Amino acid sequence: MSRRFSRRPAPAHYDKAMLEIASLCLVVTALVAWLNERFVRLPTTIGVMAIALLVSLTLVALDALGVTGTLRDRAEALMRSIDFSNVLMQGMLSLLLFAGALHIDLSQLRRYRWQVAALALVGTLASTMVVGLTAWIVLPWIGVTVPLLHCLVFGALISPTDPIAVMGILKSAGAPRNLELVIAGESLFNDGIGVVIFALLVAALAGGMPSWDAAAALLVREAGGGIVLGVVLGFGTYALLKGVDQYPVEVLLTLAAVMGGSSLASHLHVSGPLAMVVVGLVIGNRGRARAMSETTRRYVDMFWQLLDEILNAVLFVLIGMELLIIAFTGRLLLAGVIAVAITLFARWLTVGLPVKLIGERFRLPHGSATVLTWGGLRGGISVALALSLPAGASRDTLLTLTYCVVVFSILVQGLTIVRVVKRSLAGTVDAGPTTGKVEVS
8 A cells, every 4th residue: 555545653742632633633624614715605514524524635635746745644644633533423523513413393204214224223234235246246346355244344434424514504405394394203213223223333343243132122222222312301401491491501501411311321321312312302302392591592592593503514524534544545535436326226226216106105295305305415434433333454445435435425425416306306405405393395
């Protein structure tokens, strides 16, 4: 492997305190966001990732020419000092999922509960199998051999659509409200399912493949336990909110529910992402209607919208900069292109085709199958899961495949989804993006 793409250990002197690393990430993100807003003018999540990716590619190219090896080393060392998997899965994800769920209208979500459940549970399971088996069959054709179990792990980590990416792009797509609701609901729930499937398969890689009974029990404990914890935390926080009418205290209570609830879910070994989605639904519906004044609602919405946008920007900058620590070869890049095609095929087969065949029962407008297929964006969750894989012969391959799919998903699918929505749903597309709660038109 060439020097450009070697995985170098971080210099010992670059062991920075977490506060210093966080400060540097915020400074870089702020500058990148300014550049995007001032010159590029892309949607923020896409623009900041594109600029960060361009910076990473520039550093790699200059390093190959022997121009800025030291600068590239320092940037790479910074990325290695950030545990991306823990930063996202144990920190940012809960905040982002709560912020997304806060604006979902639960009364409307109930009307589409079986559609969302089918896409989130059955769709994720089926996609894991399709992606894994297809990759296992096709990749050896180009000389990239990955064991079947590792291919299934790749299927599990790449199948869930990323709610952070999906909901950010949907704001500008102008899709019909019911379709937007189904896509957002699926994305909020299927990452929790995907994480559980991923954990089961990683356990199998370690030689501890559980029985079907044990696997089912783990799924129920993780997913069911997360939902139960979310209900308890949600209604507990609602009771506290109802007892006061001071917006600083109420904003603080919502933040405490998310941060404390995430830590509690980790200790109880239940799904924190699912718990935070449920907490967000309870607070965003019952709490908003019965426990908040108009002033409090305004400040809660402003706080979580700002936090959501800031964390989204940081996350997508980190994704763009991750290029510096991912190994690439010509063959792996070709495998990445194939992985993109496999992932899109699996999405169409497990989501698009069923919706097309039984569209009336899904109660979605004609053309929704295309939007659901192309709008199934992958993002930081997939990268975080890939980075958490144990070291081994196939880890770098799976990480490269994941990164290629995520970059294509955000830059290509994200930039074209508005056009796809307008073409596929001609005559049913709303005049503009949704605001406030997602509702059925």
